[in-house]
Amino acid sequence: MRDTYHEDLDALTARLVEMTRLARHAIARATTALLDADLTAAQEVISEDEALNRLDEEIGKSAFDLMARQQPVAQDLRTIITSLHMAGDLERMGDHAVHIAKIARRRHPDSAIPAELRSIVLEMGHQAELLVIKAGEVVSNRDAETALELDEDDDRMDRLRRKLLKRILDPGWSHGVEATMDVTLAGRFYERFGDHAVHVADNLVYMVTGEKRKDYEQEA
Amino acid sequence: MRDTYHEDLDALTARLVEMTRLARHAIARATTALLDADLTAAQEVISEDEALNRLDEEIGKSAFDLMARQQPVAQDLRTIITSLHMAGDLERMGDHAVHIAKIARRRHPDSAIPAELRSIVLEMGHQAELLVIKAGEVVSNRDAETALELDEDDDRMDRLRRKLLKRILDPGWSHGVEATMDVTLAGRFYERFGDHAVHVADNLVYMVTGEKRKDYEQEA
Numbered sequence: 221m222r223d224t225y226h227e228d229l230d231a232l233t234a235r236l237v238e239m240t241r242l243a244r245h246a247i248a249r250a251t252t253a254l255l256d257a258d259l260t261a262a263q264e265v266i267s268e269d270e271a272l273n274r275l276d277e278e279i280g281k282s283a284f285d286l287m288a289r290q291q292p293v294a295q296d297l298r299t300i301i302t303s304l305h306m307a308g309d310l311e312r313m314g315d316h317a318v319h320i321a322k323i324a325r326r327r328h329p330d331s332a333i334p335a336e337l338r339s340i341v342l343e344m345g346h347q348a349e350l351l352v353i354k355a356g357e358v359v360s361n362r363d364a365e366t367a368l369e370l371d372e373d374d375d376r377m378d379r380l381r382r383k384l385l386k387r388i389l390d391p392g393w394s395h396g397v398e399a400t401m402d403v404t405l406a407g408r409f410y411e412r413f414g415d416h417a418v419h420v421a422d423n424l425v426y427m428v429t430g431e432k433r434k435d436y437e438q439e440a
Numbered sequence: 441m442r443d444t445y446h447e448d449l450d451a452l453t454a455r456l457v458e459m460t461r462l463a464r465h466a467i468a469r470a471t472t473a474l475l476d477a478d479l480t481a482a483q484e485v486i487s488e489d490e491a492l493n494r495l496d497e498e499i500g501k502s503a504f505d506l507m508a509r510q511q512p513v514a515q516d517l518r519t520i521i522t523s524l525h526m527a528g529d530l531e532r533m534g535d536h537a538v539h540i541a542k543i544a545r546r547r548h549p550d551s552a553i554p555a556e557l558r559s560i561v562l563e564m565g566h567q568a569e570l571l572v573i574k575a576g577e578v579v580s581n582r583d584a585e586t587a588l589e590l591d592e593d594d595d596r597m598d599r600l601r602r603k604l605l606k607r608i609l610d611p612g613w614s615h616g617v618e619a620t621m622d623v624t625l626a627g628r629f630y631e632r633f634g635d636h637a638v639h640v641a642d643n644l645v646y647m648v649t650g651e652k653r654k655d656y657e658q659e660a
Contacts, residue, residue: 283521284517284518284521287507287512287517287521288513288514288517291511292507293508294508297504297507297508298504301500301503301504301507301524304521304524305528308525308528385621388617388621389617389618389621393617397608397609397613397620398609400617400620400621400624401605401608401609401620401621401624404620404621404624404625405624405625405628408625408628
């Protein structure tokens with residue numbers, strides 16, 4: 221009995237890691253869709269989001285079963301509860317990739333991103349990928365030390381977003397209302413994607429140490 | 441022992457209802473901040489968000505304790521898990537009110553909303569209040585029937601947002617880049633606020649019936 225139980229707990233982690241893999245793929249394709257006005261990539265991101273939603277649901281069901289059948293306490297209970305939170309964050313990361321893909325689809329065959337902003341958006345896409353890959357490693361290895369790095373990695377995302385907004389607000393900005401809206405929202409979606417990756421890492425810290433990241437950081 | 445246990449379960453609900461009350465107040469004040477360029481209101485929304493965060497944390501701790509000390513199954517376990525989800529949604533509703541308040545603060549002493557959009561934004565604010573008040577009633581009364589209405593109430597919010605975006609994209613739109621950004625983001629924050637209220641209602645349906653809203657709706 222205990223064996224199946226621990227296998228089920230491991231399966232939770234495996235599903236979470238799979239979600240980070242899917243979320244990384246989604247944001248990478250969404251960035252391609254956005255930068256290259258690639259309609260195929262956009263459609264892919266939109267339709268493949270279903271897989272992330274399904275995994276989130278599976279984790280929810282599995283967590284519920286584990287709690288109902290067993291009487292998890294302390295560490296195990298924390299693992300189950302934080303897994304639920306992490307699944308929720310990863311599911312929303314998929315949603316943000318979809319939002320970006322939809323911007324690309326709406327402007328197709330034009331590109332939603334003016335030429336002079338392409339490099340910033342590309343950097344935001346890369347940073348988003350880095351954040352979610354790192355979140356996956358951290359979850360997979362139960363590595364609370366590396367988890368602490370994500371907050372700083374995310375500062376870079378926030379700096380990129382501020383840079384993006386500064387360009388839009390520059391008196392030299394000559395693009396129309398649609399471009400202003402698209403860039404504003406895309407910037408926000410990348411930022412939110414990053415925030416959720418940080419939440420995943422924070423939850424991992426709590427899962428492993430039983431402490432909130434900020435308290436754990438002060439001691440570490 | 442069982443008495444304390446059921447008191448603790450009731451206390452979860454009471455905290456959730458209190459969160460809907462705070463979230464309603466936050467979004468109402470945020471709308472005032474936005475429409476009247478009211479800096480005091482904006483600051484209030486920002487500083488009072490702490491109360492929502494604290495309640496979310498308290499619900500998390502209480503849920504964890506309940507699961508660790510008792511062995512809740514079926515209905516009770518569902519109540520605890522869905523309470524966690526609802527608290528998360530309500531906490532994020534507070535965040536969206538804060539985002540709106542920060543737009544107001546950033547543009548102060550100017551108003552972020554051009555005169556001809558004031559009525560739409562006011563309607564969005566009112567609809568947001570209605571949604572969260574209804575979510576509170578539904579949670580308080582464990583009323584799965586009324587919970588089904590929120591999805592439709594939220595359609596109205598989506599229509600308002602589309603109306604807002606249409607105005608921005610109208611060739612007659614004469615406002616600058618800042619106004620375009622502010623209105624785009626404010627529209628999104630109200631829409632997300634509404635989405636989270638629908639999630640709260642959906643979770644209530646699941647809490648009470650053990651079925652997802654869509655399945656329950658087909659039978660009802």
